[in-house]
Amino acid sequence: MTTPMNDLILSVLSEHGRLPVSPESLGESDDLYAAGMTSHASISVMLGLEDAFDVEFPDRMLTREVFSSIASIRAALNELAAAA
Amino acid sequence: MSDFLAGVAAAATVAAEHVDAVDRDARFPQEGIDALKDGRALSALADGVPFAEVAEACRVLGRACSATGMVFAMHQIEVACLLSTDEWPWAKGYLAELSREQRLIGSVTSEIGTGGDMGRSISSVEPQPDGTCTLVKQAPTVSYGEYADDFLTTTRRAPDADGGDQVAVMHLRDQTTMQKNGTWDPLGMRGTCSPGFVVSATFAPEQVHPTPYVTLGAETMVPVSHLLWSHLWVGIAVEAFERAKKSVKAAGPNANSVKAQRLSELHNQLSGTRAQLAEAMERWQREYAEPGRPALQTMSATLRHNVLKTSVSRSVASICQGALEITGIAGFRNDSPLAIGRLLRDSLSASLMVSNDRLHETNASLLMVVKEG
Numbered sequence: 001m002t003t004p005m006n007d008l009i010l011s012v013l014s015e016h017g018r019l020p021v022s023p024e025s026l027g028e029s030d031d032l033y034a035a036g037m038t039s040h041a042s043i044s045v046m047l048g049l050e051d052a053f054d055v056e057f058p059d060r061m062l063t064r065e066v067f068s069s070i071a072s073i074r075a076a077l078n079e080l081a082a083a084a
Numbered sequence: 085m086s087d088f089l090a091g092v093a094a095a096a097t098v099a100a101e102h103v104d105a106v107d108r109d110a111r112f113p114q115e116g117i118d119a120l121k122d123g124r125a126l127s128a129l130a131d132g133v134p135f136a137e138v139a140e141a142c143r144v145l146g147r148a149c150s151a152t153g154m155v156f157a158m159h160q161i162e163v164a165c166l167l168s169t170d171e172w173p174w175a176k177g178y179l180a181e182l183s184r185e186q187r188l189i190g191s192v193t194s195e196i197g198t199g200g201d202m203g204r205s206i207s208s209v210e211p212q213p214d215g216t217c218t219l220v221k222q223a224p225t226v227s228y229g230e231y232a233d234d235f236l237t238t239t240r241r242a243p244d245a246d247g248g249d250q251v252a253v254m255h256l257r258d259q260t261t262m263q264k265n266g267t268w269d270p271l272g273m274r275g276t277c278s279p280g281f282v283v284s285a286t287f288a289p290e291q292v293h294p295t296p297y298v299t300l301g302a303e304t305m306v307p308v309s310h311l312l313w314s315h316l317w318v319g320i321a322v323e324a325f326e327r328a329k330k331s332v333k334a335a336g337p338n339a340n341s342v343k344a345q346r347l348s349e350l351h352n353q354l355s356g357t358r359a360q361l362a363e364a365m366e367r368w369q370r371e372y373a374e375p376g377r378p379a380l381q382t383m384s385a386t387l388r389h390n391v392l393k394t395s396v397s398r399s400v401a402s403i404c405q406g407a408l409e410i411t412g413i414a415g416f417r418n419d420s421p422l423a424i425g426r427l428l429r430d431s432l433s434a435s436l437m438v439s440n441d442r443l444h445e446t447n448a449s450l451l452m453v454v455k456e457g
Contacts, residue, residue, distance in 0.1 A: 033298075034246055039203065039446075043383075046453045062453055063381040064298065 009073055012052050016044035028071040042067050049073065055080045088133045091123025092141040099149035106151055106275035107426050110268055112231045113275045116145070116152030117188065125156070127183035129163045135369060139315045146319020150430040151275025153316035155228050161308050162189035162236040165252060165293065168304040174290040178254065190232025192283050196222040200442050203301070204247040208240035209292060219253060220284045227278040230264070233257050237283060238297055250297035255285040272429030303380045307368045310393040314361050317434045321400040324407035324427045325354050331411040331422050343410050350406045357399045364392045387450045390443045397434030404428040
């Protein structure tokens with residue numbers, strides 16, 4: 001599924017995720033950590049997402065789970081957009 | 085005082101009698117550990133003793149003999165991991181045995197080649213054709229490795245799993261081969277007897293902790309480690325402080341007021357450290373009791389648990405050094421009742437066991453996303 005939001009998530013993952021594979025090759029629900037994203041890289045991804053989408057993740061959303069797949073990242077961004 | 089803490093106090097008296105020999109010879113604090121076993125203290129958490137009392141026991145033991153305290157604390161960390169879930173039938177059977185036999189659990193968490201990152205492993209659980217599993221781990225250090233009855237070892241879930249995809253395996257002494265590497269002659273915490281080992285184990289698949297280590301570590305192993313270690317480190321600092329106080333008292337009310345003022349400043353530091361620890365204890369226990377433990381999954385929790393460790397570890401070494409300055413030459417002498425040497429040397433291990441540098445590196449990065457509120 002190509003949407004502006006997904007494209008932006010993929011571009012952040014590609015720039016900050018330091019994944020050994022291309023993010024485009026991953027499924028929506030594939031585990032990004034299992035695909036090789038380190039905890040350190042995941043923090044860069046969070047910062048990249050905050051920057052790209054001009055949002056701030058509240059502390060309760062800053063968990064490993066929320067950033068574990070493209071689908072879970074999109075759900076978190078949608079939740080923030082709905083609350084805005 | 086509870087029966088448990090009365091037993092711990094008795095064991096602390098025994099441990100204190102042998103502390104100089106344990107330190108001098110870098111030998112296992114057998115007498116203290118035996119006394120804890122006699123008081124059934126090794127199964128305290130499994131027998132329902134509140135966590136706060138086990139933490140207090142670490143502080144009491146830390147005052148008497150830091151090696152006894154550290155062995156006790158590390159053992160309780162492993163027991164807390166076994167108790168962290170109701171979904172592990174094998175652990176229930178094992179804990180009943182632990183309670184009967186007062187077995188001592190060691191841990192094999194660090195590994196050569198990971199640069200001190202406990203969140204990654206090289207070794208892995210390897211399923212065998214006969215239905216058992218094996219693992220082989222090159223550990224740069226295994227605390228009381230020669231004296232533990234059983235071991236909790238972190239390793240990758242499977243031979244093809246990512247380095248961060250870890251599990252904890254509980255394996256028994258008779259399922260384990262330990263090949264010792266090198267010697268043990270450290271600056272402090274000498275009685276913990278923690279040389280390197282190549283650890284090989286054969287075990288049943290049911291002995292693998294059902295919770296992924298990334299969750300077990302965040303909720304239980306890391307916070308419990310930092311809380312129990314901090315208690316025993318505070319115990320070391322309290323002992324150093326009390327020796328400094330004795331020296332000021334002995335000098336009389338009209339003696340050097342600079343020393344008395346220094347003692348008061350040291351008391352500030354000790355009180356601040358104890359308050360920080362009390363707050364961390366209260367918060368973790370509250371968050372651990374919540375269904376699903378959501379608060380402990382957050383990065384702000386990781387940050388807080390790391391800050392406790394980096395901060396208390398630095399502060400206790402600084403308190404011991406301050407105590408040395410107050411006691412002066414009497415504290416500098418090893419053959420004096422006011423000796424600070426062992427306490428200072430032991431306290432210096434605090435910032436190195438799980439390196440503060442590594443924790444600060446993690447925290448520096450977490451600080452970029454966590455909001456202070």
